[in-house]
């Protein structure tokens with residue numbers, strides 16, 4: 022499971038993992054957020070209405086869900102269970118509250134935190150992406166500060182200095198998790 026502050030490069034690193042290792046299975050989340058230009062329904066997210074999200078919660082259809090910066094995001098449980106039953110790992114890209122829920126529900130899950138090389142680099146990546154208005158960026162950066170403070174809750178911290186290197190490190194963690202600590 023991969024978490025990290027907005028703009029650190031989670032989407033970019035996961036896309037690189039898929040490009041290099043098409044065999045890696047990545048969960049597609051549902052969200053009430055509106056698609057950004059270039060985002061494909063069913064590929065990046067399943068974009069849904071609030072009512073449908075409520076229905077999924079009522080059906081126990083989500084492994085975890087959270088509200089983040091004014092929108093809701095959740096992991097459909099059935100595909101993840103199917104994937105794990107097949108004996109192969111599942112990669113979930115989710116935010117901190119969701120990561121905590123998964124940790125409580127599945128203590129064997131491996132939690133990976135993607136960290137920026139520096140705070141300044143995070144700010145400039147988020148601004149450079151240019152998909153959010155400045156006030157939305159500020160909101161996400163305030164959340165980012167809290168997320169960085171929680172990095173110690175994760176099993177592994179991967180620094181996204183270089184996309185290819187970070188993607189390789191993530192794949193090696195998926196295929197050969199480190200031994201459990203004491």
Ligand SMILES: Nc1nc2c(ncn2[C@@H]2O[C@H](COP(=O)(O)OP(=O)(O)O)[C@@H](O)[C@H]2O)c(=O)[nH]1
Pocket residue numbers: 024025026027028031032050051054085086087089094095096114115116117118119120
């Ligand atoms: N809890 C939870 N968080 C999710 C899920 N899918 C995406 N997220 C997180 O929601 C946050 C906002 O995602 P998004 O709006 O796509 O912005 P971006 O990560 O900055 O590109 C990010 O931290 C994602 O990792 C999910 O299924 N559950």
Ligand SMILES: Nc1ncnc2c1ncn2[C@@H]1O[C@H](COP(=O)(O)OP(=O)(O)O)[C@@H](O)[C@H]1O
Pocket residue numbers: 025026027028029030031032033034146147149150181182183184
């Ligand atoms: N290792 C990297 N070095 C430089 N820029 C990066 C790197 N990883 C991602 N970026 C850029 O940072 C911005 C945010 O990346 P994105 O994947 O959208 O982040 P997240 O999904 O964590 O919000 C994008 O413009 C992306 O091209």
